[in-house]
Amino acid sequence: MLHLRPITGRSTLRALFLASAAALAVGGAVSAAEARAEPAAAIQTAPFASDRLSVEVIGSGPDVILIPGLASSREVWRPLAARLAATHRVHLVQLAGFAGEPWSHGDGPFVAPEVEELARYIAEAGLDQPAVIGHSMGGLSGLLLAQSHPDSVSRLMIVDALPFYSAMFGPAVTADQARPFAAQASAMILGADEAAFRAQQVQTAAGLARNPTAREQIVEWSMATDRHAFAAAMTDVMTTDASPGLAAMTTQVTALYATDSDGGPPPAMAQALWEREYAPLPNVKVIRVDASRHFIMADQPARFDELVDEFLR
Numbered sequence: 001m002l003h004l005r006p007i008t009g010r011s012t013l014r015a016l017f018l019a020s021a022a023a024l025a026v027g028g029a030v031s032a033a034e035a036r037a038e039p040a041a042a043i044q045t046a047p048f049a050s051d052r053l054s055v056e057v058i059g060s061g062p063d064v065i066l067i068p069g070l071a072s073s074r075e076v077w078r079p080l081a082a083r084l085a086a087t088h089r090v091h092l093v094q095l096a097g098f099a100g101e102p103w104s105h106g107d108g109p110f111v112a113p114e115v116e117e118l119a120r121y122i123a124e125a126g127l128d129q130p131a132v133i134g135h136s137m138g139g140l141s142g143l144l145l146a147q148s149h150p151d152s153v154s155r156l157m158i159v160d161a162l163p164f165y166s167a168m169f170g171p172a173v174t175a176d177q178a179r180p181f182a183a184q185a186s187a188m189i190l191g192a193d194e195a196a197f198r199a200q201q202v203q204t205a206a207g208l209a210r211n212p213t214a215r216e217q218i219v220e221w222s223m224a225t226d227r228h229a230f231a232a233a234m235t236d237v238m239t240t241d242a243s244p245g246l247a248a249m250t251t252q253v254t255a256l257y258a259t260d261s262d263g264g265p266p267p268a269m270a271q272a273l274w275e276r277e278y279a280p281l282p283n284v285k286v287i288r289v290d291a292s293r294h295f296i297m298a299d300q301p302a303r304f305d306e307l308v309d310e311f312l313r
Contacts, residue, residue: 048124051104052117056092059085063130066092067138070233071225073099097229099221107228111236115141119149129154131312136161137233143242146251155252157311160294162277164241175239182238186231198223207293214298246280254285254311258292
């Protein structure tokens with residue numbers, strides 16, 4: 001795990017979000033065997049060429065885009081996608097550089113270019129204001145997409161992500177102040193040997209999910225991720241502040257956040273942080289999910305499915 005010290009000095013804030021700074025988080029995880037057990041749906045290859053992302057399409061009906069996050073495979077969404085495919089056309093995004101997907105951009109910017117490619121995909125695929133669901137960095141990507149291309153998204157669900165990740169260090173922290181912490185995170189990602197990196201990811205995964213199978217899958221995806229993509233994405237996440245654009249947004253947004261009194265994000269602190277950071281966003285629904293860590297889909301799958309169905313109604 002990356003042991004960054006929050007500017008507030010409160011260890012509980014570190015427990016709340018530092019797991020994602022260790023570079024793993026995003027998306028509910030299941031094993032490959034569990035994914036294969038889901039009902040089959042017709043799979044299409046989206047007619048879209050990009051060196052930033054690829055898209056798999058299953059099902060038919062209203063469009064839903066699923067964005068995984070840092071170091072994750074699109075398989076993170078497989079159970080949800082298989083279920084939704086009965087009533088929706090589901091677009092499973094895979095971000096370049098993550099979980100074995102090729103990466104050709106060195107240490108260059110990550111988040112802004114992939115957001116623009118998402119917008120291009122929506123336009124070129126002829127999607128009519130799809131719903132978007134993103135977890136962690138995928139949630140931030142969806143938020144930036146809705147801000148920069150408001151006519152491209154009908155509604156957005158953000159799963160356990162803040163508009164500004166580094167707000168965990170304190171309410172007055174700026175992106176510039178977060179850069180030294182981002183540099184530390186990047187150096188640890190790039191500098192660790194394979195054994196040390198795996199040990200970091202195993203430790204981090206324990207803080208990200210209660211579900212043992214999810215933890216194992218998180219580690220394997222992380223180990224298959226290009227380190228330069230990993231570090232570039234982590235730097236962008238920690239230094240990208242989408243908060244200034246919240247007040248002007250018109251997209252319907254649902255923001256889920258996890259709390260876990262048994263070793264995860266403390267409920268009272270998590271609630272105060274999420275409500276504070278999303279307060280400028282008009283008509284946002286901020287929903288707490290208890291007894292869960294960062295991977296809400298893995299730790300509380302029934303509750304998560306219920307919330308997704310409500311969101312898509």
